[in-house]
Every structure is written in structure tokens, then in C-alpha cells.
Amino acid sequence: MxxxxxxxxxxxxxxxxxxxxxxxxxxxxxxxxxxxxxxxxxxxxxxxxxxxxxxxxxxxxxxxxxxxxxxxxxxxxxxxxxxxxxxxxxxxxxxxxxxxxxxxxxxxxxxxxxxxxxxxxxxxxxxxxxxRTDTDVQLAHFDVDDATGKYTDQLNEFDTFIQIEQGYAALMKYMREAYDSLSFFVGGDNVIAVCPDLDEAEYRDACDHVREAVDVELKVGVGRGRTPADAGMDAKHALEECRADGVTVRFE
Amino acid sequence: MxxxxxxxxxxxxxxxxxxxxxxxxxxxxxxxxxxxxxxxxxxxxxxxxxxxxxxxxxxxxxxxxxxxxxxxxxxxxxxxxxxxxxxxxxxxxxxxxxxxxxxxxxxxxxxxxxxxxxxxxxxxxxxxxxxRTDTDVQLAHFDVDDATGKYTDQLNEFDTFIQIEQGYAALMKYMREAYDSLSFFVGGDNVIAVCPDLDEAEYRDACDHVREAVDVELKVGVGRGRTPADAGMDAKHALEECRADGVTVRFE
Amino acid sequence: MxxxxxxxxxxxxxxxxxxxxxxxxxxxxxxxxxxxxxxxxxxxxxxxxxxxxxxxxxxxxxxxxxxxxxxxxxxxxxxxxxxxxxxxxxxxxxxxxxxxxxxxxxxxxxxxxxxxxxxxxxxxxxxxxxxRTDTDVQLAHFDVDDATGKYTDQLNEFDTFIQIEQGYAALMKYMREAYDSLSFFVGGDNVIAVCPDLDEAEYRDACDHVREAVDVELKVGVGRGRTPADAGMDAKHALEECRADGVTVRFE
Amino acid sequence: MxxxxxxxxxxxxxxxxxxxxxxxxxxxxxxxxxxxxxxxxxxxxxxxxxxxxxxxxxxxxxxxxxxxxxxxxxxxxxxxxxxxxxxxxxxxxxxxxxxxxxxxxxxxxxxxxxxxxxxxxxxxxxxxxxxRTDTDVQLAHFDVDDATGKYTDQLNEFDTFIQIEQGYAALMKYMREAYDSLSFFVGGDNVIAVCPDLDEAEYRDACDHVREAVDVELKVGVGRGRTPADAGMDAKHALEECRADGVTVRFE
Known part of the structure; x- marks a missing residue:
């Protein structure tokens, strides 16, 4: 919880x-x-x-x-x-x-x-x-798979931005409706979601939804903590592991 | 031009x-x-x-x-x-x-x-x-009709944000594809678009598109100038006139 | 102490x-x-x-x-x-x-x-x-008596600044040498001094010294606290009382 | 002029x-x-x-x-x-x-x-x-000779600050009274003076005055220009030459 x-x-x-x-x-x-x-x-x-x-x-x-x-x-x-x-x-x-x-x-x-x-x-x-408990906060840090290689270095900057923006618009709506979560674009190709106690399958489902809806590939690291700072830093580390290991969802 | x-x-x-x-x-x-x-x-x-x-x-x-x-x-x-x-x-x-x-x-x-x-x-x-000429820059300043009354004072803040965000996502994609324009969310319920020499019918079409696609009502003031500052301030004044007169598109 | x-x-x-x-x-x-x-x-x-x-x-x-x-x-x-x-x-x-x-x-x-x-x-x-104790920090907030009436509204701004600056230079040197205190100009006509456990006579002596050395009249409010924020806010209130009552030194 | x-x-x-x-x-x-x-x-x-x-x-x-x-x-x-x-x-x-x-x-x-x-x-x-002319502004950039070696690395930081501050207090008063100049501390051991058309002997005299009054050794680079930015950058370059050549006053 x-x-x-x-x-x-x-x-x-x-x-x-x-x-x-x-x-x-x-x-x-x-x-x-x-x-x-x-x-x-x-x-x-x-x-x-x-x-x-x-x-x-x-x-x-x-x-x-x-x-x-x-x-x-x-x-x-x-x-x-x-x-x-x-x-x-x-x-x-x-x-x-x-x-x-x-x-x-x-x-x-x-x-x-x-x-x-x-x-x-x-x-x-x-x-x-x-x-207060050590699992009060669950934060998920999403980014777009190889955004630099697929978009930033290929398209004009606005067309890159359209990709990121459409991905964000799809994700933020779905996460709110399906999972009571609040998702925020934080710059670059990054989105941070404030979530209830979701599991790996649910995050995978969200990534699948975005890929099918707007053809943008996401990955996500998830952290839990007593404070947002703790949960958020754990999520960042988990996302680094996604990058290193080529997986889509990772819990720290 | x-x-x-x-x-x-x-x-x-x-x-x-x-x-x-x-x-x-x-x-x-x-x-x-x-x-x-x-x-x-x-x-x-x-x-x-x-x-x-x-x-x-x-x-x-x-x-x-x-x-x-x-x-x-x-x-x-x-x-x-x-x-x-x-x-x-x-x-x-x-x-x-x-x-x-x-x-x-x-x-x-x-x-x-x-x-x-x-x-x-x-x-x-x-x-x-x-x-350089006095019509080099055309800027359009959109906002959402009565966003405070319809959304901010009624829904939770994230659901308000979803409305604004979906409206923006629809507008920015359509303005780029149909009209070679660059549209940017600038906070609140405001979007500023950098446009070629568009006319009133084209702005009306863009507002229609957004209303049909995501049910968000926009209005827009348009300004032209030698510099972005001039064009942008004209667009703001035109938008104030939209508000006062209840029209959807106004050129300064 | x-x-x-x-x-x-x-x-x-x-x-x-x-x-x-x-x-x-x-x-x-x-x-x-x-x-x-x-x-x-x-x-x-x-x-x-x-x-x-x-x-x-x-x-x-x-x-x-x-x-x-x-x-x-x-x-x-x-x-x-x-x-x-x-x-x-x-x-x-x-x-x-x-x-x-x-x-x-x-x-x-x-x-x-x-x-x-x-x-x-x-x-x-x-x-x-x-x-830690509630008297760990002693801060003194000095200002120049009627600086606006005597200087700011009368002299050119640099000559006003010279008065404030000479007053500060005299005070910061004296407070360090006589009382092991660290005094800092903080804008306007204000100086905040970080002090050991000084008493009213010692603050009066410092004000006397500055008046005699450079003919600048000071007053000072003194606060003590567990933290600088507490001591500093008390010193400000004490200085307000100096202003109201026309006294030179006031402890909160 | x-x-x-x-x-x-x-x-x-x-x-x-x-x-x-x-x-x-x-x-x-x-x-x-x-x-x-x-x-x-x-x-x-x-x-x-x-x-x-x-x-x-x-x-x-x-x-x-x-x-x-x-x-x-x-x-x-x-x-x-x-x-x-x-x-x-x-x-x-x-x-x-x-x-x-x-x-x-x-x-x-x-x-x-x-x-x-x-x-x-x-x-x-x-x-x-x-x-407007190319000699409208004359700026002089002073610093303290070897402040790091003599003070910062030797004394406690407040005693270093006293040296710099006393040097500044002496300089700003003298430059105003003797030479109608406005001198401002700008951090570190640096003072920038806004001057009329002073010559090398006058700057040398100001440095002599400060050394005799408070035993602080200064050097100074002087620049002239149509704008403060030009004059100020010239003064910085001149000060660098003072440092390189061991001289007290240098005009760019």
C-alpha cells in the first residue's frame, strides 16, 4: 500500500x-x-x-x-x-x-x-x-528508448518534440484512467509518474499501450521510498539498469 | 509572406x-x-x-x-x-x-x-x-475558452491538466501537419503558435479540429510584426478582444 | 555562553x-x-x-x-x-x-x-x-539612525554610500578586535553581527566608538536563539523597538 | 574628456x-x-x-x-x-x-x-x-597584490576580509574626494572605479594613498571606451598585464 x-x-x-x-x-x-x-x-x-x-x-x-x-x-x-x-x-x-x-x-x-x-x-x-512507512511513495521514471538515435539526431526538433509529446499525452491519460497515477513530463524524453502500488505487469501494460497508440517505445524504472526523493532516486537507478540490460521494466 | x-x-x-x-x-x-x-x-x-x-x-x-x-x-x-x-x-x-x-x-x-x-x-x-519587413513574423496566441469555469474550479487539477494537455497535443500536431506551424504550450491554458501567413479561415479550421478531436474549445488572437515581441504583443491584444467580443479568431 | x-x-x-x-x-x-x-x-x-x-x-x-x-x-x-x-x-x-x-x-x-x-x-x-542550547547564537542587528532623512534624501547616492560604508568599516573592525564578533553589511543601512555573549554596555560602547570615529549614529537590536533564524528574527524585533522607543540598544 | x-x-x-x-x-x-x-x-x-x-x-x-x-x-x-x-x-x-x-x-x-x-x-x-565618443567612459579595475598568498591562505577569512574592506574603504573615499570617481567593491579583492580622465600619476597616487593609510598594496588596469563593457574589458586586460609585468598601473 x-x-x-x-x-x-x-x-x-x-x-x-x-x-x-x-x-x-x-x-x-x-x-x-x-x-x-x-x-x-x-x-x-x-x-x-x-x-x-x-x-x-x-x-x-x-x-x-x-x-x-x-x-x-x-x-x-x-x-x-x-x-x-x-x-x-x-x-x-x-x-x-x-x-x-x-x-x-x-x-x-x-x-x-x-x-x-x-x-x-x-x-x-x-x-x-x-x-509514515518506507513504502508510502512509489515513483516511476519513464524514458523513450533511444530517443537521440531515433529522433533528435534524425528529425527536425519540432517533429522530435511531437513524438515525445504524443507519447506523453497517451501515457499521462492512460496512467490516470487505468491506474490512478499522475504522470509529468520533466524534460528531454523523461516522464515521472506518481503511482499507487503497481506491479511489473501493469507498467508493462502501460508501455504496451503507448507503443500501440502512438508508436513510441518506453522503458521504466520504479522506486519506492519513505519520501519522494528516495523513491525517485531509486527509480533513476532502476532506469539505468533497464538501459544496461535492455529490459522494459525494472524495480529497484 | x-x-x-x-x-x-x-x-x-x-x-x-x-x-x-x-x-x-x-x-x-x-x-x-x-x-x-x-x-x-x-x-x-x-x-x-x-x-x-x-x-x-x-x-x-x-x-x-x-x-x-x-x-x-x-x-x-x-x-x-x-x-x-x-x-x-x-x-x-x-x-x-x-x-x-x-x-x-x-x-x-x-x-x-x-x-x-x-x-x-x-x-x-x-x-x-x-x-527585414514589418510582416516577417506571425504569432497566434490561443487559449481555452473559460478554462477556469469549466475545468480549474470543477475538476481535480490533474483532470484539468489532461484537458489542457490533450487540447495542446491535438493542436500542435494539426498546426504542424496542416499549416507548417510550431505551437508551444506556455502555461495555464495558453499556447503560442509561430505561423506562416495564415488567414482567419485557417485558424478557425484549427480550432474546429481541436474541438472535434478532443472536445476542447479554443479561441485565438493573431499578431504580425517585425519582431516576435511586436507580433506577440499584438496577438495578446487580439486575444483580449476575442474575450471581450466572444469571437473565436481575431487579427490585430 | x-x-x-x-x-x-x-x-x-x-x-x-x-x-x-x-x-x-x-x-x-x-x-x-x-x-x-x-x-x-x-x-x-x-x-x-x-x-x-x-x-x-x-x-x-x-x-x-x-x-x-x-x-x-x-x-x-x-x-x-x-x-x-x-x-x-x-x-x-x-x-x-x-x-x-x-x-x-x-x-x-x-x-x-x-x-x-x-x-x-x-x-x-x-x-x-x-x-545544543537555546542561547547558542547571539545576533545583533544594527542600523543607521534616520539614514533616509540624514543621507539618502539629502546627499548624492555615493556620498550616502560613503557614510554607510565608513560606518561599517569602523564597526566591523572594532567588533572583531574588541569583541571577537563578525559583522556583515547586509544592504541599505543594515549590519548584522555574530557575537559571543555580549551585554548592553558592550553594544553601547561599539555604537559610541563608531560615532566618535566616523560620526555615524547606530542603534542595535539583539536576539539570542538555538538557531541563527531565531536569534536573527528576535534581533529584528528588538531593533523595531529601538526605533519605536528611541533607545540605542535593546535585547529581545 | x-x-x-x-x-x-x-x-x-x-x-x-x-x-x-x-x-x-x-x-x-x-x-x-x-x-x-x-x-x-x-x-x-x-x-x-x-x-x-x-x-x-x-x-x-x-x-x-x-x-x-x-x-x-x-x-x-x-x-x-x-x-x-x-x-x-x-x-x-x-x-x-x-x-x-x-x-x-x-x-x-x-x-x-x-x-x-x-x-x-x-x-x-x-x-x-x-x-557619443570612444572615450566617454573610463573604468579602472583594481585588485590587491597577491591577496591569496598574503591573506586568504594565511589569515582566518574575516581577518582577510578586514584587510580587503579597509583597503576598499580607504580607496573609495579617496577616489571620490581627490578625483571625483565612484569606486565599487565587486567581490574577491576587486574594485572597479568609474573615473573622469585620470592619468597614470593620479592612479599611482591613489594606490600610494591606500598603502600608506591602511598598508594594502593595490595595482590597477585602466580602460576607455564608448560603453562601460568596452572600457571594463580593456581594464581587465590591462590588469592582467600588470600581473604579468609586475607594474602598478597600466593603461590598455
Whole structure:
């Protein structure tokens, strides 16, 4: 059994801010968004959490090991250094999707994403230290088989990107619908999925699905841990073993 | 006629670097990638260019107005401040896809993306000042109709993300295949497309295609200019008019 | 009694790097240095430590509460994201100067600051949890009395800066020689000093010295704590009380 | 004759902001300040200007080659990405001090640094392109002779810092009073001075003064140019020649 703690991060009233009093320069928005994400990667990551950029104005983090005080400090630190504020909602569940579902509901109950009066909400409950176990988090690190040889060194960069993107779109939808998992593109040809307690056959099935749907070949390393950092590093090592041994799925 | 100048940016030998001597912590890779992108957004953007993160290890920029010296300085500045280096290749064409095709080919001719000996390549030709015109660049700024009301405030954040992502996957593939355009997700529910000289019917067709394929409703503002910054800001203003007037396509 | 834990941070072989193969652009060096400092401010600060930029290529941190694993992770994170590496040496002592003395000696014993072969040294011992107390750290936050009214709004900015700088130069030398304290300019008209167990008369004496030496009027709030973050926040509150009550020295 | 264009940058109402509603965490203030400086280093530096952090809440830039539109864009970009805004005032003069004097006066005339209603002021005039010459800017790059051998590898880091700091305090005051120059510590053992048309004997005199006053040995390379970037890079090369040839002053 996994026990994933998921945090939904939402920039408060961001859409309206980007066009008030008139549209702000895209270069500044891109810089703001990617630096905020980088800062959150450090703030969560240095506490052994993982955060994914997803839509940038809404981000999703796996936060086993972070308590409410950690969340409050991260919220305050961003409020001190950015022209925007953010709301955070945290929840747990036996699957990542159910945890996120609760987290998002708590946030929606506090007001709309574009409610001008809803600022710096902090909701939800973290896992008490006594209930944490070494298998609370399962992360899977996918990559595309020989992406450099098949795509990057052969096609124009956008056509390569189409392959990666179509593979990701197929995977993220299937993993959510079939396996209650949250899958995120993290750059290059890499996808990290936050999963419940899936087994080798299920990962193999997901890879098969993507190959059949969009003709993209994946392999995947899987790690488990008390924290996302532990699970994620194990998944990376398992993926290296896939590469070395030519197998499709490997558990660390 | 458009005359798009496109630059393909590739981090040199990045894949192997991320796992040598053993896998580096994901939080640091994410921080590195998103900060590099933010820096390039500033470096290109302050010269009126636009850059898109696409895969982060390979990025695509529209660079009308930047010459070779600008590219060289950007390359040097990154080399001075990051543990990795990057190669740049620039080309022009009547469509964005043909420009990128040339740019990528020049880079591939210089060596593989994972060739340890290929470092800081700088290839290609920029448009001479005398040949530049006020309609060289056409940018289209799409967003999803009422994404906050339909998705963000209703579904869990990942299911919202699935809608946005499936919409993007359909749009980017169709715009490339039907219209030789390069479309990039830029956060929230926004996509910016770099286009040849398309007309209103063609943009309407693209929106129709996405609605039929994945049931996501788009609207789009279109701008033209001598530089990406000009075209992009016009596109934003046109999109604001779509919002105000309830129309699907608007040219500034 | 205080028990200050001090870390000396030194960029490895930085001087030669800045001019190899020829001098690097100053703008890039300034960006690199100030961002490295900002990152370390977050990395140490999110663990309740304080770091001061001092010379940028050599920095000094107060690190009560951080253990060796924290230091190792900070070193690794910088190594993963910058073109330079850094060495760290940590020590404790009854005065900040004696702690730093030990830290620097450990680093010097490992090789010269410009020794090309000395990379990512990590030396020294942190305080065992069982020996930590709530008065281990004493921080004093000085500012210049009515700097805006007397200087910023009256003189040209450089002449204002001269006043602040001469005040700092006098204070940092006196506090080191008379009181074994480490004083750092932190921007505006603010100086933070890391002190042994000084009393009100001693702080008053330091302010008197600066007024007599360079005619700059200071006030100071003093905080004590188990961590630099606690002591520093108390010092800020005490300084606010100085402002409100018109007194020169206040202990929280 | 030099014709230095100087910009005074002031964060609006910063002091009160740092303690409202109560003192903000020092780590966040330090991060904010140093990143703002890094961003300005890029924004000015990529237009061939130089900026110095001086007090962080007030900064001084040499901006020959930047016009008013450049200043406005830099101001807007910061306003889009930071929780604080900044005012800019630019002026020229035959000496750097007289240029800065005018710039500061224009800013003071617009309101106090702590006037809550004074936001994003932009004042002053830049040099018309037709009046610019290749000797408009004179920059001098000082460093301390064998600082690593004499200090860094011998003393504890704070005692090294005292030597560098006392040398800087003596130099910056003397250069301002005797030679109308603006001198800034830029890290390590380096000081960059913005000067009028000084000759070798005058630089030698400044080095003599510092040696006699505080027993710190300096050498200095001097560059001239149309822009700060040109003058500054020439000064670095000249300083390298000082190092190679063992001389105290060298003009490129």
C-alpha cells in the first residue's frame, strides 16, 4: 500500500493579473513562471519532496515528509519575493489521484482560482510521523528508448518534440484512467509518474499501450521510498539498469 | 509572406551528463533546466525574440532581429554561468517548419546531440537588416475558452491538466501537419503558435479540429510584426478582444 | 555562553577561473556570484542558518542546526548547477572568531584557495544535537539612525554610500578586535553581527566608538536563539523597538 | 574628456516594506536583493552597461549606450517580476560624481525614498547618439597584490576580509574626494572605479594613498571606451598585464 501525500499549488488570481491593466510582456511571464517553479523545486526538493510544473500556474507536488509548518514557510517565502501569492492544499490517499482530488476540493471550497479575495489559502492535513512507512511513495521514471538515435539526431526538433509529446499525452491519460497515477513530463524524453502500488505487469501494460497508440517505445524504472526523493532516486537507478540490460521494466 | 528566423538551441551532451558519474538529483536538474530557460527568456526576450522551453534540453526560439553576435553573446553568457554548454543553429524560411528544418540539419551535421566532442557549435545565417519587413513574423496566441469555469474550479487539477494537455497535443500536431506551424504550450491554458501567413479561415479550421478531436474549445488572437515581441504583443491584444467580443479568431 | 557554529565557504580556484582562458565578462561574473549567494541564502536559510556574502568568492555562514549531511547536500547541489565548485569547512567555538579561525585553518590545511587540485573539500564537525542550547547564537542587528532623512534624501547616492560604508568599516573592525564578533553589511543601512555573549554596555560602547570615529549614529537590536533564524528574527524585533522607543540598544 | 552617463536606481519605499506588517525573514530579503541585482546586471549588462550593487536598495549604474526606452523596459520588467518597484534617474556629466549628483537630485525632487506615493519614477536625459565618443567612459579595475598568498591562505577569512574592506574603504573615499570617481567593491579583492580622465600619476597616487593609510598594496588596469563593457574589458586586460609585468598601473 502506498500513502501518497499530494499538494496542489495554485497561483492566486493569476490569469487576471497577467492582463491587468493590460497584457504583460510574455518574456516576463515566462521568466516569472519558470523561476517560481525553480524556487519551488528547491524549497520542496530540499525537504525531500518533488514538484512538477504541469501548468505552471497550477503545480502538483508529492510532499511526504513535509508538515504544515514547511508548507507555511514555503508560502511565506514566495509571498516575500514574488509579485503574486499562492495557495496550497495538501491531502493524502491510497492513490495519488484520490489524494489530489481531496486537495483540489479543499482549494475549490475556499474560492475560485480567479477570486480576487482568495489569497494565500493553506488547507489540509499532512501525515503524522508515526504513520509514515518506507513504502508510502512509489515513483516511476519513464524514458523513450533511444530517443537521440531515433529522433533528435534524425528529425527536425519540432517533429522530435511531437513524438515525445504524443507519447506523453497517451501515457499521462492512460496512467490516470487505468491506474490512478499522475504522470509529468520533466524534460528531454523523461516522464515521472506518481503511482499507487503497481506491479511489473501493469507498467508493462502501460508501455504496451503507448507503443500501440502512438508508436513510441518506453522503458521504466520504479522506486519506492519513505519520501519522494528516495523513491525517485531509486527509480533513476532502476532506469539505468533497464538501459544496461535492455529490459522494459525494472524495480529497484 | 512571413520570413521567420528560427533558432534551435541544444544543450551539449546533456543526457549523459545527467547520469554521470551517477544519476543527479532530480530537483537540481529541474532547477537547472527551468533557470536556464528563464535566463534564455530574458536574453532572447530583451532583444525582442521569443523562446519556448519545448523539451528544455532542446529549445526553439524565434529570433528575427537578433544577429550572429547576439547569438554568440548568449552562448558565451550561458557558458560562463552553467555547468553545461549549448549549441545554437539559426535559419530562415518561408514557413517556421522549413526554417527549423534547416536549423536542425545544420546542427545534426555538426555532430550528435550526445557527441562528447561537439561543444558550443554556432551555425547559420540571420536575416540582413535590409531584407527585414514589418510582416516577417506571425504569432497566434490561443487559449481555452473559460478554462477556469469549466475545468480549474470543477475538476481535480490533474483532470484539468489532461484537458489542457490533450487540447495542446491535438493542436500542435494539426498546426504542424496542416499549416507548417510550431505551437508551444506556455502555461495555464495558453499556447503560442509561430505561423506562416495564415488567414482567419485557417485558424478557425484549427480550432474546429481541436474541438472535434478532443472536445476542447479554443479561441485565438493573431499578431504580425517585425519582431516576435511586436507580433506577440499584438496577438495578446487580439486575444483580449476575442474575450471581450466572444469571437473565436481575431487579427490585430 | 554562546556556542556558535560557523561555516567557511570558498569557491574552488575561483580567481584563476575568472581570467581563463581570458577575462570573462564582468556582468556574467557578477550574475554568477550574486545568484550563488542567493541560492546559498535559500539553502542555508531554509535550514534556519544565515549566510553572509562578505567577499562572494569566500562567504561565512552561521550554521547551528545544520549537520554534515546538510553541508554535503548543499555542496552537491551547487556542484550540479554551477560551473564552479565550492569547499566547506565548519567549526564551533565560544566566540565566532575562534570558530571561524578553526574553520579556515581546516580549509587552508587542505590546500590553497588557488590550488587547482583541491576541489569540494568538506571538513569539520557540527554540534551534536544533545549539546545544543537555546542561547547558542547571539545576533545583533544594527542600523543607521534616520539614514533616509540624514543621507539618502539629502546627499548624492555615493556620498550616502560613503557614510554607510565608513560606518561599517569602523564597526566591523572594532567588533572583531574588541569583541571577537563578525559583522556583515547586509544592504541599505543594515549590519548584522555574530557575537559571543555580549551585554548592553558592550553594544553601547561599539555604537559610541563608531560615532566618535566616523560620526555615524547606530542603534542595535539583539536576539539570542538555538538557531541563527531565531536569534536573527528576535534581533529584528528588538531593533523595531529601538526605533519605536528611541533607545540605542535593546535585547529581545 | 569623459562623458559618463550614470543611472541611480532606487527601490521604492523599500525600508518600510521590509518590516511591514512585521519584519520579513532575512533570508528572503537577502535572496530578493541579490537576485534583483543579478537581474539588473543582466538587463544593463546585455546592453553593454555596468551596474554596481553598492547598498542593494540603492544601486548605481554606468549606462552609456542605453536610452530612455531601455530604462523604461528595465523598470517594467522588474515591476512585472518582483514584489517591489524601482525608480530610475539618469544624468551625464564631465565627472562621474557630477553625473550622479544630478541623477540623485532629480530623484529626490520627485519625493523621498520612503514616500509611499512615489512609485516607478523615471527621470533624466541620456546622451544623443551623435554626441557619443570612444572615450566617454573610463573604468579602472583594481585588485590587491597577491591577496591569496598574503591573506586568504594565511589569515582566518574575516581577518582577510578586514584587510580587503579597509583597503576598499580607504580607496573609495579617496577616489571620490581627490578625483571625483565612484569606486565599487565587486567581490574577491576587486574594485572597479568609474573615473573622469585620470592619468597614470593620479592612479599611482591613489594606490600610494591606500598603502600608506591602511598598508594594502593595490595595482590597477585602466580602460576607455564608448560603453562601460568596452572600457571594463580593456581594464581587465590591462590588469592582467600588470600581473604579468609586475607594474602598478597600466593603461590598455
Amino acid at each position: 502506498t500513502n501518497t501525500q499530494v499538494t496542489h499549488i495554485q497561483i492566486d488570481n493569476y490569469g487576471p493579473w497577467t492582463v491587468t491593466p493590460e497584457p504583460r510582456r510574455e518574456v516576463d511571464l515566462q521568466t516569472l513562471q519558470s523561476r517560481l517553479y525553480a524556487d519551488l523545486a528547491q524549497l520542496f526538493g530540499n525537504r525531500d519532496g518533488y514538484i512538477f510544473f504541469s501548468r505552471f500556474d497550477n503545480m502538483i507536488a508529492v510532499t511526504n515528509g513535509l508538515d504544515e509548518a514547511d508548507h507555511a514557510l514555503i508560502q511565506e517565502s514566495v509571498g516575500n519575493r514574488y509579485p503574486v501569492t499562492m495557495s496550497l492544499s495538501v491531502a493524502t490517499g491510497t492513490t495519488p489521484v484520490s489524494a489530489l482530488g481531496t486537495a483540489t476540493e479543499q482549494l475549490q471550497a475556499a474560492g475560485s482560482a480567479q477570486d480576487d479575495g482568495r489569497r494565500e489559502v493553506l488547507r489540509g492535513q499532512t501525515i503524522d510521523e508515526q504513520f | 512571413t520570413n521567420t528566423q528560427v533558432t534551435h538551441i541544444q544543450i551539449d551532451n546533456y543526457g549523459p551528463w545527467t547520469v554521470t558519474p551517477e544519476p543527479r538529483r532530480e530537483v537540481d536538474l529541474q532547477t537547472l533546466q527551468s533557470r536556464l530557460y528563464a535566463d534564455l527568456a530574458q536574453l532572447f526576450g530583451n532583444r525582442d525574440g521569443y523562446i519556448f522551453f519545448s523539451r528544455f534540453d532542446n529549445m526553439i526560439a524565434v529570433t528575427n532581429g537578433l544577429d550572429e553576435a547576439d547569438h554568440a553573446l548568449i552562448q558565451e553568457s550561458v557558458g560562463n554561468r552553467y555547468p553545461v554548454t549549448m549549441s545554437l543553429s539559426v535559419a530562415t524560411g518561408t514557413t517556421p517548419v522549413s526554417a527549423l528544418g534547416t536549423a536542425t540539419e545544420q546542427l545534426q551535421a555538426a555532430g550528435s546531440a550526445q557527441d562528447d566532442g561537439r561543444r558550443e557549435v554556432l551555425r547559420g545565417q540571420t536575416i540582413d537588416e535590409q531584407f | 554562546t556556542n556558535t557554529q560557523v561555516t567557511h565557504i570558498q569557491i574552488d580556484n575561483y580567481g584563476p577561473w575568472t581570467v581563463t582562458p581570458e577575462p570573462r565578462r564582468e556582468v556574467d561574473l557578477q550574475t554568477l556570484q550574486s545568484r550563488l549567494y542567493a541560492d546559498l541564502a535559500q539553502l542555508f536559510g531554509n535550514r534556519d542558518g544565515y549566510i553572509f556574502f562578505s567577499r562572494f568568492d569566500n562567504m561565512i555562514a552561521v550554521t547551528n542546526g545544520l549537520d554534515e549531511a546538510d553541508h554535503a547536500l548543499i555542496q552537491e547541489s551547487v556542484g550540479n548547477r554551477y560551473p564552479v565548485t565550492m569547499s566547506l569547512s565548519v567549526a564551533t567555538g565560544t566566540t565566532p572568531v575562534s570558530a571561524l579561525g578553526t574553520a579556515t585553518e581546516q580549509l587552508q590545511a587542505a590546500g590553497s584557495a588557488q590550488d587547482d587540485g583541491r576541489r569540494e573539500v568538506l571538513r569539520g564537525q557540527t554540534i551534536d544535537e544533545q549539546f | 569623459t562623458n559618463t552617463q550614470v543611472t541611480h536606481i532606487q527601490i521604492d519605499n523599500y525600508g518600510p516594506w521590509t518590516v511591514t506588517p512585521e519584519p520579513r525573514r532575512e533570508v528572503d530579503l537577502q535572496t530578493l536583493q541579490s537576485r534583483l541585482y543579478a537581474d539588473l546586471a543582466q538587463l544593463f549588462g546585455n546592453r553593454d552597461g555596468y551596474i554596481f550593487f553598492s547598498r542593494f536598495d540603492n544601486m548605481i549604474a554606468v549606462t552609456n549606450g542605453l536610452d530612455e526606452a531601455d530604462h523604461a523596459l528595465i523598470q517594467e520588467s522588474v515591476g512585472n517580476r518582483y514584489p517591489v518597484t524601482m525608480s530610475l534617474s539618469v544624468a551625464t556629466g564631465t565627472t562621474p560624481v557630477s553625473a550622479l549628483g544630478t541623477a540623485t537630485e532629480q530623484l529626490q525632487a520627485a519625493g523621498s525614498a520612503q514616500d509611499d506615493g512615489r512609485r516607478e519614477v523615471l527621470r533624466g536625459q541620456t546622451i544623443d547618439e551623435q554626441f
